[in-house]
Amino acid sequence: MKFRYLVLLLSVLQSPGFIVGAEPTNTPTISLSEAVPVTNAASTRRSILEDPATVNRAVRDLFADDNPLRKLFDVANIKFNVFDSDKPGKQSSLGFSYNFSKDISPYYISKEKAKHDALALSLSARGEVAFNQAANPRNFLDTKASFLGFRSRGGALATTTDVQVQLNALEDQAAQSKTREDFLKNPATVEAARIIRSHLSTQYYVELAADGGIESNQTFSKKQYIYGGHMAIDIKGWNPESPWARFNLFDYPFAATRLLLGNDTEWSPRGSALPTVLVGIDQVMPTGNNPRALAGDTSDFARLRFEASYRTLVGHIKGQAAFFEADVRYYQELSLLPTSQLDFFSLIR
Amino acid sequence: MAEWSPNNRACKTTWFTLFVLNQHQEAFPDAGELKMKDLTFYSRTADADLRKTMARDLAIAMDNNFRLIRGADFEKSVQPGGAIQDMVDVLLDEDKTMTELAAVNDANYRFLGEKSDEI
Numbered sequence A: 001m002k003f004r005y006l007v008l009l010l011s012v013l014q015s016p017g018f019i020v021g022a023e024p025t026n027t028p029t030i031s032l033s034e035a036v037p038v039t040n041a042a043s044t045r046r047s048i049l050e051d052p053a054t055v056n057r058a059v060r061d062l063f064a065d066d067n068p069l070r071k072l073f074d075v076a077n078i079k080f081n082v083f084d085s086d087k088p089g090k091q092s093s094l095g096f097s098y099n100f101s102k103d104i105s106p107y108y109i110s111k112e113k114a115k116h117d118a119l120a121l122s123l124s125a126r127g128e129v130a131f132n133q134a135a136n137p138r139n140f141l142d143t144k145a146s147f148l149g150f151r152s153r154g155g156a157l158a159t160t161t162d163v164q165v166q167l168n169a170l171e172d173q174a175a176q177s178k179t180r181e182d183f184l185k186n187p188a189t190v191e192a193a194r195i196i197r198s199h200l201s202t203q204y205y206v207e208l209a210a211d212g213g214i215e216s217n218q219t220f221s222k223k224q225y226i227y228g229g230h231m232a233i234d235i236k237g238w239n240p241e242s243p244w245a246r247f248n249l250f251d252y253p254f255a256a257t258r259l260l261l262g263n264d265t266e267w268s269p270r271g272s273a274l275p276t277v278l279v280g281i282d283q284v285m286p287t288g289n290n291p292r293a294l295a296g297d298t299s300d301f302a303r304l305r306f307e308a309s310y311r312t313l314v315g316h317i318k319g320q321a322a323f324f325e326a327d328v329r330y331y332q333e334l335s336l337l338p339t340s341q342l343d344f345f346s347l348i349r
Numbered sequence B: 001m002a003e004w005s006p007n008n009r010a011c012k013t014t015w016f017t018l019f020v021l022n023q024h025q026e027a028f029p030d031a032g033e034l035k036m037k038d039l040t041f042y043s044r045t046a047d048a049d050l051r052k053t054m055a056r057d058l059a060i061a062m063d064n065n066f067r068l069i070r071g072a073d074f075e076k077s078v079q080p081g082g083a084i085q086d087m088v089d090v091l092l093d094e095d096k097t098m099t100e101l102a103a104v105n106d107a108n109y110r111f112l113g114e115k116s117d118e119i
Helices: A002-014 A038-050 A052-062 A068-075 A161-174 A180-185 A187-198 A249-260 B009-020 B048-069 B080-091 B098-108
Strands: A079-084 A092-103 A115-130 A141-153 A202-216 A222-237 A276-288 A301-317 A320-334 A344-348
Touching: A052 A068, A052 A079, A079 A115, A092 B048, A092 B080, A115 B048, A115 B080, A141 B048, A161 A187, A161 B009, A180 A187, A187 B009, A202 B048, A222 B048, A249 A301, A276 B048, A301 B048, B009 B048, B009 B098, B048 B080, B080 B098
Parallel strands: none
Antiparallel strands: A079 A092, A092 A115, A115 A141, A141 A202, A202 A222, A222 A276, A276 A301, A301 A320, A320 A344
């Protein structure tokens, strides 16, 4: 029943002249667009397009947590968005994005503590679709399955039972602080953090995966099948005394801002703030009217992809945590032929 | 809905472990409402594959802390893969809170000194 309400809600939102909160009329021959002044309807529709978060809140309020449709929205991370057409004269359109990602519980090969060797199957799908086709974004829908193995070594050293009991007591005292400032200065916080961090070591994580999937535009007129593999590496120098922390040049500017803003009481570059890196090679089998086909090349090609991502705390400004974040992506077609304008793509944000 | 309580060892150990792993600096009373997107690891610009790698790495680090440093063990019938995957699922949901992360940890781990009636 509630699903019908949602469909109705979405249908109304798509209707020209829709107005939120319009009173029902007893005159069946008059449409909504005729019943309300055009200027009001247009402005209301515009306000919805300017604030899709209202629609997302309405959907959440409409369904209980255990409702299957609500669960679908949560699991697939479906959110309504507004898309602006980049074609002249086209209007904005409501649409939605989805981002589903699910791993089947990893099968652990190693049973030892701090040794994580496992195999896992990962499924993912993400994309953005506008209800008005002309406003569809240019990024592809991406649906993929990966079979991966990962290994993690290091990260922590075992403590004794006495130390564990002591840490519980210190943690209890630290939890009594009411504000961030008090918490960070609380002697129990400082002592517990010192003890724990002295038992942290560098964690090395690597994963290898075989990937397969499909990338397409929203109408599936352009699509390409992909198969290949990737390797990801993530190194974390959790111990502040580790070389990964002390010589982490990436974090030096932000160690300075944290010190200046009073978040750190001493010079403390973080070994946890190292870029995470992914390198992959895919074989791409394009179909449809992609730019390569328009240039006369319909053959498959190999593609190198690289991504590095980095995020660290700048400091707390007016009570809010501020982060610096950077992500670099690079795609390169692997070919023995001379390079062209179509064979690489990079994105930095 | 799980309760964020100073009497719950899973809440406190989840909170303090994330603090020593440089994920936040919030005092305990405010940390329960902290969302996953507010933790340091959660890169909004990264591709989903890479973000999942980061989440898995952090979940493993938390597991190492719980079991090696804090003396926790798995609850009966809980496997390492399941406990870590439950953490990854929460970590990857930007709107999930630290209270919800503590709840899955409470279900999967028996923390040192944990009382049987918690969460």
